[in-house]
Amino acid sequence: MRPADEQLELLRRGIDAITPEAEFVKKLEHSARTGNPLRVKYGIDPTGIDVHLGHTVPLRKLRQFQDLGHTAVIIIGDYTALVGDPSGRSDHRAGLTKEQVDANARDYLAQVGKIVDLSRAEVRRNGEWFGSWTFLDVLDLTRRMTIGQVSARDDFAQRIRGEKPVYLSECLYPLMQGWDSVEIRADVELGGTEQLFNLLVARDLQQEEGQLPQVAMTMPILVGTDGTQRMGKSLGNYIGVAEPPETQFGKLMSIPDGPMRQYFTLLTDFPLAEVDALLGPGFNPRDAKEVLGKAVVSQYHGTEAAEAAALAFRRRAAGEDPVEIPEAPLGRDQLDADGRIAPPKLLVALKLESSTSNARRVIEQGGVTIGPDRSPVTDPRGPIAVEDGLIVRVGKRKIARVRLA
């Protein structure tokens, strides 16, 4: 194992806070001295998540711990997920079924496996322990927290001030999450900054159970591709880990300049000095974003796919046809005796437009070109001669190569 101070320097990258940092240093030193890895916890409820780059921030940190020789412990909150979102419900147990939860957990782990080395990680489901709890066990847990403590939590305090309901069930979540730490004897727990309260609850529980309390390592919230709001699926400003390389690359090229440093810091391993150079004097946003895009995409699709995505993006930006043009079949019986077809009919047959009226409009707007020399097609009524291999373009994105059949 590397010396504790070296580990600390690496692990401090991109984090928001370590609470309390002095304890973390002691834990690292003890671990480096004895060779006992730290147990680093990260938990998530399998409620059907498309993992996006925002989620990868703590997951990448988890991986970093693994690479330094520590133990990653992933908690799947299968038990809590069975309950579902409590807000505004009056019906019984409206959460997910056991089957849904299991399927979600599998799906989630498949995505997580792109970031964390699952072969070296401990994956635990909190149903392992909570599944056999009785009412008395729960009562016992709820003796560990007061209304005052719960109300001090930022998000709850806001809702209480706004006279929005905070259900007692929601107060149980931090206790459950905290108990997970007791069960797995966590040394460190990772989470977003908004998780700090929950991460500290575990400390009290662990101490009451005679364990050394865990350290909370909180990570900043990644902004979305809009550059302002938190990345999230519902806001449509996210980049999914499972999205194709071209999509990921294109979205990364679209971000504003503002969040670039955050993206480099949190989503890549680029030495921060190099990041400074890239974003410093003479900064070229386009080039810097290409570096960023390749670095991120290669993590999920490999270097080759990342390079290809970058190339395709460049060609499209330069108005060039992509390297690989999808082929579209066209029956010869659709052509007239002279081998010609009306342009709207052609676009629909090639599935470039959904209706002839749409096709007619885009032709009249000058959005259609054909052939290597990009001849414009502007008259919907003037039939065009079609040969096998003819390239047809609609707007900037849609393209097809005719395959006569």
Place this chain on the structure above:
Amino acid sequence: MRPADEQLELLRRGIDAITPEAEFVKKLEHSARTGNPLRVKYGIDPTGIDVHLGHTVPLRKLRQFQDLGHTAVIIIGDYTALVGDPSGRSDHRAGLTKEQVDANARDYLAQVGKIVDLSRAEVRRNGEWFGSWTFLDVLDLTRRMTIGQVSARDDFAQRIRGEKPVYLSECLYPLMQGWDSVEIRADVELGGTEQLFNLLVARDLQQEEGQLPQVAMTMPILVGTDGTQRMGKSLGNYIGVAEPPETQFGKLMSIPDGPMRQYFTLLTDFPLAEVDALLGPGFNPRDAKEVLGKAVVSQYHGTEAAEAAALAFRRRAAGEDPVEIPEAPLGRDQLDADGRIAPPKLLVALKLESSTSNARRVIEQGGVTIGPDRSPVTDPRGPIAVEDGLIVRVGKRKIARVRLA
């Protein structure tokens, strides 16, 4: 069944509030019309209770419902009692053991049986339902209440303002109590005024479960024999249901005049008009308290014992010997040749004093008399002649009749 309005008039005696009263009237009317008895709930945690007159206030109301043909349902909170008082504890499950709870419940029911007709009552233990609950069931229950609702509760609000902790576990109690009402389909629940919040929680739960909500009937808190503070064991101002008739009667004679009307109203069936007469012009506190004392004592020990206790009290107050004087054996070998004995030795032999030095002191203070003419014994060294049947008195309370053996 009697008409609803007659029942209502009887049941309104001594109560604090019926919430909401209009619903109660409807329930009574429906019951009187259909002959279906109301299900009237009263719950208690068997934490080792000496039932005192304060507890009898709701229990007597329960009996009144029984006498009107309704069903008494007594909930023994055996499940909650297993948890124990949560305040300030950090150790695991410091509540009562199952055996203690069972013993307490038996003991409690034996006392309750003096007020409620147990042969016609339903006795349920909430472990029947809560015993098989899982964590998910509890979570589901805790979705039914918000922090705001809990914080509005009077006693909690006071503690929150005073920055004293309110534990989450305590927030579960009203939900559990409310769920008991769902399980037994309560129409009415009885409790002290401080219970109003808890009694109303049940209404929400019942409605969510498709039941007609119960009505809360709250009773005033009985003041103790000091006339100011709530009757309670820890304050030493209580009159226990299991205490001997003389003790009960004596304590009732000792109360100040202030709470007499409350005692008559809540602890006896005296028509309120008669109470008005007793406590009205020409009011004689001594006589009125004797009426009260007999009325209360006869409920727990029968009329004869109550009359005897009253008589004994009167005689003692008048300085007369009690009707029945306990006999104490004295060996003839303790007497000298002239049939005499030293007074201190006599008091110890008759078990009126524990030591000759104590006996000497009380003799010197003039507290000892003998014989029908109450001759004072003032010289500890002057031996007295003892005949069979000699009465010996020490102070106002201790008396014995010598039985030579």
